[in-house]
Amino acid sequence: MAVGSDFSLRKVDVALTPRERYIDFLRSRGKRITPQKQVILDHVSSRHEHFDVEQLLADLRNTPEGARASSATVYRTVAEMHEAGLLHKMELDGRCVYEHDYGYPQHDHLYCSGCRQLIEFSSEELARICDAVAAQHQFRARGHRLIITGLCVDCRTSKSKSRHQDRV
Amino acid sequence: MAVGSDFSLRKVDVALTPRERYIDFLRSRGKRITPQKQVILDHVSSRHEHFDVEQLLADLRNTPEGARASSATVYRTVAEMHEAGLLHKMELDGRCVYEHDYGYPQHDHLYCSGCRQLIEFSSEELARICDAVAAQHQFRARGHRLIITGLCVDCRTSKSKSRHQDRV
DNA sequence: TTGTCTGCAAACACTTTGCACTTTT
DNA sequence: AAAAGTGCAAAGTGTTTGCAGACAA
Numbered sequence: 001m002a003v004g005s006d007f008s009l010r011k012v013d014v015a016l017t018p019r020e021r022y023i024d025f026l027r028s029r030g031k032r033i034t035p036q037k038q039v040i041l042d043h044v045s046s047r048h049e050h051f052d053v054e055q056l057l058a059d060l061r062n063t064p065e066g067a068r069a070s071s072a073t074v075y076r077t078v079a080e081m082h083e084a085g086l087l088h089k090m091e092l093d094g095r096c097v098y099e100h101d102y103g104y105p106q107h108d109h110l111y112c113s114g115c116r117q118l119i120e121f122s123s124e125e126l127a128r129i130c131d132a133v134a135a136q137h138q139f140r141a142r143g144h145r146l147i148i149t150g151l152c153v154d155c156r157t158s159k160s161k162s163r164h165q166d167r168v
Numbered sequence: 169m170a171v172g173s174d175f176s177l178r179k180v181d182v183a184l185t186p187r188e189r190y191i192d193f194l195r196s197r198g199k200r201i202t203p204q205k206q207v208i209l210d211h212v213s214s215r216h217e218h219f220d221v222e223q224l225l226a227d228l229r230n231t232p233e234g235a236r237a238s239s240a241t242v243y244r245t246v247a248e249m250h251e252a253g254l255l256h257k258m259e260l261d262g263r264c265v266y267e268h269d270y271g272y273p274q275h276d277h278l279y280c281s282g283c284r285q286l287i288e289f290s291s292e293e294l295a296r297i298c299d300a301v302a303a304q305h306q307f308r309a310r311g312h313r314l315i316i317t318g319l320c321v322d323c324r325t326s327k328s329k330s331r332h333q334d335r336v
Numbered sequence: 337t338t339g340t341c342t343g344c345a346a347a348c349a350c351t352t353t354g355c356a357c358t359t360t361t
Numbered sequence: 362a363a364a365a366g367t368g369c370a371a372a373g374t375g376t377t378t379g380c381a382g383a384c385a386a
Contacts, residue, residue, distance in 0.1 A: 032360055032365055053350080070368045075351060091259040094376080095350060110307050121301050125293070130316050133289050139278050141318040148298050150309040200340055200385055221375080238343045243376060262351085263375060342383075352373070359366070 018045040018086055018102045025084035036069040040077045044087065050099045050118050053078060090145055092116075108146040114155030186213040186254055186270045193252035204237040208245045212255065218267045218286050221246060258313055260284075276314040282323030 016024065022041055026033055043059055044051075051059075053074055060069060069077070078098060081087045088101040092111065097118075107122035126146060134141035184192065190209055194201055211227055212219075219227075221242055228237060237245070246266060249255045256269040260279065265286075275290035294314060302309035 030361095030365080034360075034366060036367075071350095072352080072369075073367060076366085091262065094259065110302065110305055110309075112307075113310070119305055119307070121305065123297055123301065126297055129291055129293055129297070130314075133291065134278065134316060134318065137278055137287055137289065138321040138324075139280075139287070139316070139318050140324050141278075141316050142281070143318070144314060144316040146298075146312060146314040148302060148307070148309050148312040150302065150307050150311070153306040156306075156308050198340085198386095202341060202385080204342075240344075240377080241342060244341085338386085340383105340385080342381105344380090346377105346379080348375100348377070350374085352371105354371080355369090357367085359364105361362105361364085 018100070021102060022081065022084055022086055026080075031080070036073050037077050037080075039063075040069060040074060041081070041086075044078075044081065044098075044100050045102070048100050048104055050097050052095050052097050054095075090147075092118075092147075108144075108148075110148045110150065110152070112152035112155055113149055114151050117152060119152065186268070189270060190249065190252055190254055194248075199248070204241050205245050205248075207231075208237060208242060209249070209254075212246075212249065212266075212268050213270070216268050216272055218265050220263050220265050222263075258315075260315075276312075276316075278316045278318065278320070280320035280323055281317055282319050285320060287320065 019041060022037075023033060025031075026037075039060065040056070043056065043063075053071065056078070057069075057071055057074055060074075078087060082089050082098070086100060086102040087098045090097050093116070105122060106127065107120045108126065110119040110121065111117075112119070126144075130141060130144045133139075187209060190205075191201060193199075194205075207228065208224070211224065211231075221239065224246070225237075225239055225242055228242075246255060250257050250266070254268060254270040255266045258265050261284070273290055274295065275288045276294065278287040278289065279285075280287070294312075298309060298312045301307075
């Protein structure tokens with residue numbers, strides 16, 4: 001069973017770049033830094049964007065240098081980066097979606113069930129509510145995830161034209 | 169692709185019992201009311217509790233009358249009840265978890281990563297935030313889901329004794 | 337009689353794992 | 362040299378689906 005170590009529970013130290021942070025993490029665990037991990041790291045940290053493993057694999061294949069990593073490796077590496085606190089993970093429509101959120105402020109999402117787009121927002125009030133609720137239940141909160149489901153503007157207006165909306 | 173019809177989008181009419189509601193739904197679609205569906209309905213609506221299909225199947229088998237339904241049927245029926253607005257669905261740790269929430273007030277959850285218990289809470293403030301955020305993005309919200317992850321009191325205190333905590 | 341439903345088993349999508357080989361340290 | 366990583370293919374999970382027979386409307 002994977003373990004969310006003390007390391008990953010601590011508030012991130014934003015003085016480090018993602019790469020430094022990751023390398024620190026690997027070193028502290030006696031894990032290795034391999035070309036595959038670097039390629040994946042570069043891809044993932046070059047933008048703040050939601051993706052699943054399939055997309056990441058496709059991206060890697062489209063890379064000019066044709067950087068390569070097997071899906072097994074991508075799954076393993078992505079999990080490792082999640083442990084390291086570089087990637088945020090969530091489940092959506094039966095598969096795992098990640099986003100590079102190291103150094104990014106906490107935020108939540110609107111999820112359009114039409115085009116499956118994730119729209120970000122953040123709310124301090126929400127954080128306050130979470131703290132209050134947790135305290136009330138003597139719960140030690142590690143984090144939270146709020147997803148508001150519905151239809152985005154585009155899907156609302158193109159409702160009758162496309163097959164997009166209401167995919168549940 | 170399954171369809172979340174107008175029917176299921178409408179606010180539930182709490183004057184109906186779950187059974188009435190379900191039967192209405194089935195009739196309106198020309199779907200049938202079978203013994204299997206009734207057994208499942210009874211089980212599900214007899215308590216307000218979180219379960220996955222595996223648990224539901226086990227429960228059915230433990231029933232005195234040995235009520236039976238294949239897993240395919242349970243999957244199909246549960247999905248149907250979700251469409252009918254009787255069951256709330258969420259994904260957790262890679263599988264789908266349902267709860268009978270017809271007639272119950274909207275609420276959200278604290279999820280203990282130790283014992284995997286779901287603790288309910290509700291917050292009007294939260295609902296307000298969701299509305300505000302959706303409006304801000306011209307988004308038509310259908311619903312929301314907030315999960316606060318962490319450790320419950322029990323798992324916090326029995327931290328060193330058990331293998332419970334930090335299952336990610 | 338028509339059309340849905342059920343159960344079974346096969347199919348599926350996504351993810352994890354065992355293993356032999358490679359690579360880092 | 363020792364330990365961890367990689368790719369492949371096989372094994373797992375949880376869920377869906379095709380189909381033939383059963384059955385409600």
